[in-house]
Amino acid sequence: MQAYDRLLERFRRIAILGEATGMLHWDAAAVMPDGGGEARAEQLATLREMAHALLVAPETGDLVADAEAAGSDPDRRCRIALMRRRWRRATAVPGDLVAALSRAASRCEAAWRAARAGGDYAAVVPFFTEVLARTRDEAAALGQALDLPPYDALIDGYEPGLTAQDCAAVFDRLQSFLPDLLGQAIDHQALAPPPMPLAGPFPVPRQADFARTMMAALGFDFRHGRLDVSAHPFCGGTPDDVRITTRYDEGDFLTGLLGVLHETGHALYERGLPRDLRHQPAGEARGMAVHESQSLIIEMQACRGREFTGWMAPRARAAFGGTGPAWSSENIHRLVTRVSRGLIRVDANEIAYPLHIILRFRLEQALLSGDLPLPDLPGAWNEGMVELVGIRPDGDRDGCLQDIHWYDGAFGYFPTYTFGALMAAQLFAAARDAVPGLGQGLAAGDFSPLLGWLGSHVHAHGATLPWNEILCRATGRPLDVDLFRRHLEQRYLDR
């Protein structure tokens, strides 16, 4: 067998171990009884170790080198390059550091859960100190291997090619108008009486049925996926069998529904990945920014727009037996585009969300560099919240303890949320220009015009193009913050 074919077979095995891990992770979150947790943790750790061992084995590096040396067409070169990239990142970090980081993160995550519940940041600091130290070691090792600054090497793990310099430039631009725009939007909405709340309760089975109806309208194929319940919504499974989860609140169906629509965007991306590149890095999703662009183009751009809410509202009214003016399309649109200042990132509206991200981007750089000592994090957090979002947390529970990411060792992840939001706005504007009938489709519950365009312009590329190249080819220009601004001004200032 040729080196390239042997390489494909090796990566196929690695991918299938990953698919098994993904399904077991879904199972643990959605259906596993509690008592299975310990055994499941061992299963997951062992399958991951086996995949890692296959990846970092010297034979993998040799096969990559042989396949490169054999020379070939540009497509194959790209596929091999992505395998080299995967191998290089995996081999850059010594095994004992991987293990130390994993142990530190597990301990810190547990400590964080208790610390957050009690709002007691000091309690997590000893564990967090260890995570931060090991993350610095990891960033240094990765940076050296990839010839990147340490922090960039971490970001690159979430969205390949994205740099701190990209982030800083974009985030400075965003900061130049978002805080004002947030205030203007709040003032603008205050000119009218607040939207009327929808009176529940909304029984969970009915919410689940309605969510499935909406998913089907979006193009989710239930022969190749499921919707279930978990404490933390996610999109998992495999491209052939996408498992999304949500949680329901009997007093509010809109939050659960929009969560489902968000995860459906992720799911449609996974389903649209190139089948002929399955089980190799080139056939996987590009990074987390691109992934988030696909969830946000569905949730934020399409589903919170007037076209979709106009179609969805009467169907929701029928599904839940709603009556009265609160169920009008206009009122429901106002409910899903309501803006306020809040402390919690995951509850933030799309104007405020990037401000939460900018805060985290700056703080995580300062933590990694040592400019911000760990004990000073709460103070810096609270100052930053005042500067960026305009409110101050009462305590650390709703402040620097709110997100799991850092305590779990995920540094460099946060920026991808906002790059995803910006890409979503730009892709949606381009799709509208390019596809006749896209808006009429949304207004009729028909997402196929939008999905067709996303399929060929984003999904079908898999990981073969960098995020900014996908964007350039799809929209004719590099990332343009003004398209995001225009979207927000249209939606929130009626401009």
Added chain:
Amino acid sequence: MQAYDRLLERFRRIAILGEATGMLHWDAAAVMPDGGGEARAEQLATLREMAHALLVAPETGDLVADAEAAGSDPDRRCRIALMRRRWRRATAVPGDLVAALSRAASRCEAAWRAARAGGDYAAVVPFFTEVLARTRDEAAALGQALDLPPYDALIDGYEPGLTAQDCAAVFDRLQSFLPDLLGQAIDHQALAPPPMPLAGPFPVPRQADFARTMMAALGFDFRHGRLDVSAHPFCGGTPDDVRITTRYDEGDFLTGLLGVLHETGHALYERGLPRDLRHQPAGEARGMAVHESQSLIIEMQACRGREFTGWMAPRARAAFGGTGPAWSSENIHRLVTRVSRGLIRVDANEIAYPLHIILRFRLEQALLSGDLPLPDLPGAWNEGMVELVGIRPDGDRDGCLQDIHWYDGAFGYFPTYTFGALMAAQLFAAARDAVPGLGQGLAAGDFSPLLGWLGSHVHAHGATLPWNEILCRATGRPLDVDLFRRHLEQRYLDR
């Protein structure tokens, strides 16, 4: 690391690949959307290949030899011997034969589904010929490696140590009284009017709730397992997270319930396996005969007895809102012990069941040896049914096409069902003698006396003792067919 510890680690990985395979199999049967099937088949095949490759690697054999040479206590020797056994069986069959058998079985299984639907045995013969030829090759290879006659080598894969000679002796004894006893039982039951049917419909959610209540009474721990629905009921998952499945018929809750109780018996065995031997062959269930003894001691011995049905009947009446004399404990007991002559093994009562097995035992030997040419199977089947069960199939659908086993390459499996039934009767009699209050427990829905005894006398041994040694130690004597006979005479002839 010592050879023994490295061996344990190797088998731990093999076992965890097996656990992942088990969970993915459960998922495919219970929750997976249809479109995931192709990808799932590839996942399962790849994980099985990886486990097989780990097992048959020369290092495994070297480590076993080194661990044996290091010498140690009897317990460890037993554990190593079970690893050698696993390795020997796996290495006995050349890889290309394993692949050929797997391919032939997959093709034949598909052909069998169509052939059975149409009752067209001739259509499956070409595929079955290939399966049989490859199974003969497999039996020859295994027999040579294990120093066993070929058919014994196949039986040994399902219940280690069980031989064709054991089976022939026991089955001859059974044939000496079972056909008569079946007739007597039918005549005896005909002295009274038939039991009154229970009027449905029985909604599936209520059946599932009731089944869970009964499972809990039996000692099934829902923190470590689940009950779900699948086309073919089975017990899967892992000892820490046992997944059993059933199917429901809205017109008849008893069949589904007894299926659940049967699988619960399997599940309790898995849960009771020795935790300190987890992830090595010694900690696994003994063979299929022992496994079946644990499902049948629950379903047949305990749950179809008057003590349990007396407790269950009023609870079923309450659960389903039943009224009238059909819901009396006596009538329900008569329903679950009703005897007749039937063509289908899986529907057979406990008197007739061994007769179905004896037929298959004799025919599979004749097929393997070549004494029975494949085209002659239907005739031989129908003759055997007349001789043993006293009825003749109308066609092959309800005759030699009814079971998947042979067409899927499973020869040597059938005898374990009946050895399980005999063991169950003997173990139940011994438990009754040994445990005061066992019967009163069952009459009060309390299975803990029975379970406590089974736990220490059967479950806790894992695979460290052969089936007949487990039986001898638990009951004080080798397999005794008379105990099964006595059980049947008591239950069906009121002796």
